[in-house]
Amino acid sequence: AFISLRQMLDHAAEHEYGVPAFNINNMEQLVAIMAAAEKTASPVIIQASRGARAYAGEIMLRKMVEAAVETWPSIPVCMHLDHGDKPATCLSAIQSGFTSVMMDGSLEADGKTPASYDYNVAVTSKVVEMAHAIGVSVEGELGCLGSLETGHGEKEDGHGAEGVLSRDQLLTDPDQAKDFVLRTHVDALAVAIGTSHGAYKFNREPTGDILAMDVVKAIHERLPNTHLVMHGSSSVPQDLQEIFNSYGGAMPQTWGVPVREIQLGIKYGVRKINIDTDCRIAMVGQFRKIATEKKAEFDPRAFMKPAMASLTALCAQRFEEFGTAGQA
Ligand code: G3H
Numbered sequence: 001a002f003i004s005l006r007q008m009l010d011h012a013a014e015h016e017y018g019v020p021a022f023n024i025n026n027m028e029q030l031v032a033i034m035a036a037a038e039k040t041a042s043p044v045i046i047q048a049s050r051g052a053r054a055y056a057g058e059i060m061l062r063k064m065v066e067a068a069v070e071t072w073p074s075i076p077v078c079m080h081l082d083h084g085d086k087p088a089t090c091l092s093a094i095q096s097g098f099t100s101v102m103m104d105g106s107l108e109a110d111g112k113t114p115a116s117y118d119y120n121v122a123v124t125s126k127v128v129e130m131a132h133a134i135g136v137s138v139e140g141e142l143g144c145l146g147s148l149e150t151g152h153g154e155k156e157d158g159h160g161a162e163g164v165l166s167r168d169q170l171l172t173d174p175d176q177a178k179d180f181v182l183r184t185h186v187d188a189l190a191v192a193i194g195t196s197h198g199a200y201k202f203n204r205e206p207t208g209d210i211l212a213m214d215v216v217k218a219i220h221e222r223l224p225n226t227h228l229v230m231h232g233s234s235s236v237p238q239d240l241q242e243i244f245n246s247y248g249g250a251m252p253q254t255w256g257v258p259v260r261e262i263q264l265g266i267k268y269g270v271r272k273i274n275i276d277t278d279c280r281i282a283m284v285g286q287f288r289k290i291a292t293e294k295k296a297e298f299d300p301r302a303f304m305k306p307a308m309a310s311l312t313a314l315c316a317q318r319f320e321e322f323g324t325a326g327q328a
């Protein structure tokens with residue numbers, strides 16, 4: 001059944017677990033994720049970016065997720081807009097059946113320029129007012145995640161898209177977080193703690209000087225009833241990098257967010273964990289493998305089936321690790 005993010009995360013808080021939010025663009029990703037949710041009896045957040053909505057089309061996305069809910073009736077599903085860039089985008093997602101939207105007012109509508117605090121409060125409040133009127137939940141974001149455009153290994157030094165920002169300027173300020181939630185009434189808050197989107201987060205295994213779990217703790221102390229969200233939470237597992245690279249891939253050695261740090265985050269109030277990159281690598285590693293091993297193969301299903309199995313295995317593992325398993 002469809003449920004709102006608020007309902008899902010209230011349950012997660014009560015029972016002290018986290019829910020992964022997996023990004024989808026197509027039927028195969030959705031089916032593979034749902035198969036893992038079914039196998040582990042987990043609630044799940046299915047999220048679509050603006051890019052995903054442009055790729056699959058509004059109607060196709062909506063009907064696919066409706067089909068998933070009908071196919072797996074025992075699994076609670078939240079359909080979430082990832083990184084809404086402006087109130088109009090959030091409104092169109094709500095009209096299209098999303099049960100939750102993210103208004104990312106940490107950046108201006110160009111998706112690049114760090115926004116002022118007042119701008120963020122204004123656009124986020126506006127979306128909350130619209131969404132809450134009809135039972136849709138809202139995620140806001142405060143602080144600067146590493147830039148999507150930044151190259152390999154640069155973020156931990158604080159070089160964002162706008163040049164050099166100090167580490168403290170990038171991270172969410174806990175006192176400001178409290179003010180932000182009180183003023184906007186968001187259901188969930190994405191915090192910046194040193195992660196970034198994509199595969200190239202860290203050029204070594206991250207430790208406390210890189211990943212600011214202490215900031216999560218400080219925010220949770222000030223906002224014990226606000227659900228926190230970790231973006232950029234792919235772990236970029238070494239074994240998936242190895243499969244990718246064994247079959248002709250050229251992914252430079254990289255490190256993501258260790259699962260044990262996410263588990264620590266869950267102790268500090270993190271309830272939604274955004275994962276896209278791991279899902280991509282899990283699937284495309286298998287495309288590479290089939291393309292290499294079966295050079296005469298041209299049936300797309302021969303590529304899709306192992307790719308889906310690999311994604312299902314990854315998702316099932318995260319449901320177990322985050323304590324989501326058995327909660328559906
Ligand atoms: O926020 C980033 C997500 O991984 C979505 O990426 O914009 O390429 O769909 P995308």
Ligand code: 13P
Pocket residue numbers: 023082083196197198199230231232233234235274275276277278
């Ligand atoms: P990853 O790139 O680490 O998977 O993060 C995804 C994300 O935060 C989507 O909003």
Ligand code: NA
Pocket residue numbers: 047080081082083102139274
């Ligand atoms: Na999101």
Ligand code: ZN
Pocket residue numbers: 083197231232274
């Ligand atoms: Zn994100």
